[in-house]
Amino acid sequence: MFEVMSFFLDNGIRVLFHRENHSKVVKAGIIVNQGSANETDELNGISHFLEHLLLSDNEYLSELGENKEKLREYGATYNATTYKSNTMFYIMGMAHGVDVYLKLLKNILFDNREFPEEVVEREKNVVIRELSSYYSNFNQISDRAVQALYGEKNIGRIVVGKRENVQGFQIEQVKEILSNVYTPENTALVVFGDFDYIEMKEKVYKLFSEVEDTVTRRIIEPVQSVPSIYYNPNFKGENSIASVCFRKTTDVNQTMVNNTMNFVVNALSNGTICNRTAYKLRFEKGIAYNIGGFFSSIGRYHAAGITAVGKNEDMEEIVKYMLEEYEALRNDGFEKDEFNRIKQFLIMEMLCEKNNMTSQADTLLRLALDPRVYSPENEIRMYEKLDVEEVNNCLKDILTHENMGLACIGKCRIEPLANLF
Amino acid sequence: MEASRDSIELKEVVNDSRGNELDSHIISNIMTYLYGEPKSSNRIAQYLQVSPVKLQIYMDYLEDINLVDSFEEVDEEIIEKKYRVSPKKQDLEVNVKLTDNLALMQYADELCMNLKNNILSLAAEDINELSYYVGEVPLNALQGTIDNIKKLQNEVEESEKNITEKDKSEKYMLITAFIPYKQN
Numbered sequence: 001m002f003e004v005m006s007f008f009l010d011n012g013i014r015v016l017f018h019r020e021n022h023s024k025v026v027k028a029g030i031i032v033n034q035g036s037a038n039e040t041d042e043l044n045g046i047s048h049f050l051e052h053l054l055l056s057d058n059e060y061l062s063e064l065g066e067n068k069e070k071l072r073e074y075g076a077t078y079n080a081t082t083y084k085s086n087t088m089f090y091i092m093g094m095a096h097g098v099d100v101y102l103k104l105l106k107n108i109l110f111d112n113r114e115f116p117e118e119v120v121e122r123e124k125n126v127v128i129r130e131l132s133s134y135y136s137n138f139n140q141i142s143d144r145a146v147q148a149l150y151g152e153k154n155i156g157r158i159v160v161g162k163r164e165n166v167q168g169f170q171i172e173q174v175k176e177i178l179s180n181v182y183t184p185e186n187t188a189l190v191v192f193g194d195f196d197y198i199e200m201k202e203k204v205y206k207l208f209s210e211v212e213d214t215v216t217r218r219i220i221e222p223v224q225s226v227p228s229i230y231y232n233p234n235f236k237g238e239n240s241i242a243s244v245c246f247r248k249t250t251d252v253n254q255t256m257v258n259n260t261m262n263f264v265v266n267a268l269s270n271g272t273i274c275n276r277t278a279y280k281l282r283f284e285k286g287i288a289y290n291i292g293g294f295f296s297s298i299g300r301y302h303a304a305g306i307t308a309v310g311k312n313e314d315m316e317e318i319v320k321y322m323l324e325e326y327e328a329l330r331n332d333g334f335e336k337d338e339f340n341r342i343k344q345f346l347i348m349e350m351l352c353e354k355n356n357m358t359s360q361a362d363t364l365l366r367l368a369l370d371p372r373v374y375s376p377e378n379e380i381r382m383y384e385k386l387d388v389e390e391v392n393n394c395l396k397d398i399l400t401h402e403n404m405g406l407a408c409i410g411k412c413r414i415e416p417l418a419n420l421f
Numbered sequence: 422m423e424a425s426r427d428s429i430e431l432k433e434v435v436n437d438s439r440g441n442e443l444d445s446h447i448i449s450n451i452m453t454y455l456y457g458e459p460k461s462s463n464r465i466a467q468y469l470q471v472s473p474v475k476l477q478i479y480m481d482y483l484e485d486i487n488l489v490d491s492f493e494e495v496d497e498e499i500i501e502k503k504y505r506v507s508p509k510k511q512d513l514e515v516n517v518k519l520t521d522n523l524a525l526m527q528y529a530d531e532l533c534m535n536l537k538n539n540i541l542s543l544a545a546e547d548i549n550e551l552s553y554y555v556g557e558v559p560l561n562a563l564q565g566t567i568d569n570i571k572k573l574q575n576e577v578e579e580s581e582k583n584i585t586e587k588d589k590s591e592k593y594m595l596i597t598a599f600i601p602y603k604q605n
Contacts, residue, residue, distance in 0.1 A: 148474075151500060222500045226463045229477040233439050406474045414478060415441035421472035 002354075002375045004364070005197050011213035012185030015204055016368050018192050020357060026193030027361035028101040029090030030109050031368050034181040036157035037084045037298050038219045045127070045161015046177055048082040049169055052123040053115050054089070055080050060114040067104040076101065080108075082159050085298045088365055092358070095193050098200075102207055105189070109182060110211045115171060124166055131160035138241040138309060141407060142294035144230045145243035146303045148405035151224030155298045180217040184208075188368035192361035223249075223301060227405035231414045240315050240410025241290075242417065244322040245305025246403045253394075254300075259386060260394040261295055261304040266342050267334070268325050269293030269306045273345050274338055277306060277325045285321075287314045305407075315412040316420070323420055330399040333392030343383060350380050437482040447471070447479055452506065455489060456531060459505035480504060 005017040035047050055078070057065050071078060076093020089108055091101040134140060140158075147156040189208065191200055227247055246264075248257050269292050271278035281288040288308040295304040310318045334342070353359045354376040367374040404421060408414055435443045447469065454460065454468055466476045483489040487507055494501045558566050 153500070220498075222495050222498045225461065225499045225501045226466075226473045228462070229474045401472060404472070404474065413440055415437075415443065418472075418475040418478045421474040 002360075002377055004373055004375065005201075006373060007201070009184065009205065009209050011209060011211055012183070013208055013211070014188035014368060015201075015208075016188065016190045016364060017195075017197055017200055018190075018361075018364055019194060019197065020192060020360075021194055023194040023357060024095050025092060025357065026095045026098045026101065026191065026195070027090060027092040027358065027365075028098060028105060028189070028191045029088055029361070029365040030105050031188050031190070031365050032087045032089075032109070032182055033085070033186045033369050034087055034177070034218065035083045035085045036159045036161070037154050037221075038181070039157055039161070040219060040221070041153075042165065043173065043177070043219075044157055045131070045159075045165045046169060046173060047087055048159050048161060049123065049127050049166055050174055050177055051080045051082045051087050051089075052127055053120065053174060054108050054112050056115075056119050056123055058112060058114075058119060059116055061107060061112055064104070064107040064112060067100055067107055070100045071097070071104065073097065074100065078104065084155060084157060084159060084296070086366075086369065090362075090365060092361075095195070098191070098193070098195065099203065102191075102203060106207050106211070109187065110184075110208075113175065113178060115174070117171075120169075120171060120174075124169070127160065127166050128163055131163060131166065134158075134160050138239075138290075138409060141241045141243050141307045141409060142296070142305070144232070144409065145245040145294070145305045145307070145405065145407040146296050148230040148243075148407045149227045149245055149247040149303045149305075150301060151228075153221040154223045155296065155301045155303065156223065179214070183214045183216045184211050185213065186216045186218070188365075190361070190365045190368050192357070192364060227403060229405065229414070229418060230407040232409045233411055233414070235410045237410065238311055239309055240312050240408060240412040241307060241309045242315055242319050242322075242410075242412075243294075243305045243307040243407040244319060244326065245303060245405045245407060246326070246399055247304075247405065248302045248398045248403060249300055250302070251300050254302075255382070256390065256394050257302055257398065258295075258297060259383070260391050260398060261302060262346065263334070263339070263342050263391055264326075264329060264395060264399070265293035265295055265304050265306060266345065267329070267338065268322070270345070273341050276328075277308075277322050280321055280325075281308055281310075281318060285317075287311070288318050305405075312410060312412040315408070315410070316416045319406070319417045320420055326399055326404070329395060333395060334388055336388050339388040339391065343386060347380055347383050350376060350383070354380075435482070437478075438485060441478060441482070443479055443482055448483070451476075451479055451483065452488065455504060455506050459492070459503040461501045461503050463501075465504065 003019060005019075007015055009015060036044065039046060057068070059065075068078070071091065071093060074093040074097030076091055076097055078089070078091040080087065080089040089105060091104060093101060143158055147158075150156045189204060191204070227245075246261075248261070250257055267274045268277040271282050271291065278291040282291055288310040290309040291306065292308075293304070293306045295302075297303070306322055308318050308322070353363065360376065363376075364374055401421070406417060406421065408417060435445050435448060437443055450469055451465060454465060460468075462473055462476055462480060465480075466473045469476065480489065480491070483504075484491060489504050490507045491502055491504045494503055
């Protein structure tokens with residue numbers, strides 16, 4: 001049984017505990033409801049830059065450095081990740097170091113408000129290296145596909161942002177974001193390991209109740225009305241990468257929409273469980289490699305798609321195969337056998353995750369701001385109950401021509417690809 | 422009214438700067454449909470019965486060459502990108518292949534409206550006679566006719582440069598229209 005204790009501190013911080021019996025390791029983290037989706041054009045990249053600054057050594061806050069130093073006594077590591085919809089900070093180490101982990105998280109998130117100029121400049125350089133690497137490889141294709149579907153704002157924002165933005169970020173802008181969104185009511189604290197709930201509650205209360213309850217001001221931007229196309233021909237080499245993607249914007253039945261999109265992506269991109277796009281491109285035709293899929297969701301906006309790398313001159317055929325399989329799914333839906341195979345695969349993945357403490361802790365942290373309470377058993381139960389007819393009806397509604405988009409990076413000609421739509 | 426000196430020649434296929442081959446019929450239909458109020462890409466795509474993905478290649482091209490421009494309208498959580506014929510290019514002379522009846526009608530309406538406005542603008546003047554001439558031009562004489570009209574326009578423009586205040590009250594308006602036809 002995946003048991004979660006959940007409560008709110010008086011200042012609005014949401015707290016979630018999960019006791020993993022016999023674990024000698026603790027993972028503690030804080031998630032902030034702030035990511036690139038909550039940025040403007042001028043501030044695109046600032047959430048990620050802020051994550052870097054907050055984790056950096058800081059002479060203005062000596063306690064931060066001291067607690068980082070203490071981590072080493074417990075074999076503990078710390079890191080952070082910025083996503084489109086949130087930023088996560090986490091520490092994992094031996095269980096008896098949990099007091100230090102909690103103190104350090106508080107230092108990072110709520111005490112750190114002044115940054116020396118040299119730290120700011122150093123982190124700008126690091127972030128610019130990171131974004132140069134991001135923009136120079138094909139891994140950006142799923143983000144570009146989301147941009148094709150929803151535009152460059154909101155869910156379409158790129159986490160690392162733009163080089164010129166990062167170079168120009170001012171301390172005052174950073175402080176304003178900190179003050180507006182690094183507020184107790186906009187964060188959740190998660191502790192995962194073998195501990196006593198009451199004792200842990202007291203520790204958390206003692207440390208985090210003193211954080212002042214302030215007003216949250218988040219930026220929420222609109223999205224483009226219809227899917228479109230993203231293409232970047234300024235990429236050297238004989239290969240291109242393309243994604244045929246689709247979107248669904250809805251306030252209702254979100255679980256069914258998510259599950260259906262997940263089924264579609266797996267059916268098309270996993271050549272070992274289905275004989276669809278990935279199987280045909282990779283094993284029958286041999287014209288593509290690195291065939292994958294993605295699924296991204298923020299609030300009512302859902303995006304998914306499949307991607308493949310191929311020679312520039314083969315991209316038309318690759319996209320044609322992708323579209324044909326979408327069309328086949330739209331018209332005929334899943335056969336019961338195929339549906340059950342995908343279902344078994346997805347349940348198998350969840351069982352693997354369930355047995356991995358690190359990934360379970362990450363999932364609990366990632367969903368800590370979600371209204372629903374996460375439980376792997378419940379997720380598996382819902383997958384087992386999924387009905388092929390329901391999913392087929394849902395995919396007819398999702399996989400319409402109006403919901404489809406195209407992203408492509410490379411020197412291939414885009415117009416023959418667009419003509420296939 | 423200043424005569425336009427801009428022109429774009431459209432063949433069956435137009436090459437954009439990225440090496441794409443774009444269908445000139447689609448380009449002319451987009452341009453025709455775009456005259457008047459700004460229109461969203463969704464509306465244009467529906468009118469032309471092409472996917473928004475395909476349409477975007479054409480709209481990017483037309484924006485690149487400054488024939489159209491775009492702006493964004495925000496309605497609550499949705500951004501609607503709208504396109505219009507670039508205001509600087511309203512007088513653009515476009516030699517297009519017209520195949521679509523709706524497009525032809527749109528062009529005919531545009532021409533009639535311009536003619537009507539020009540005639541109405543003469544209301545304050547002492548006009549004794551209005552006349553028009555529509556003649557058919559064989560296809561093999563088309564280029565020569567166009568060249569002659571351009572020469573005529575140049576002469577008119579040159580004359581306008583030297584016009585005196587006295588002459589302004591005695592200006593004439595020259596309106597010509599011709600219909601090219603294919604010889605059997």
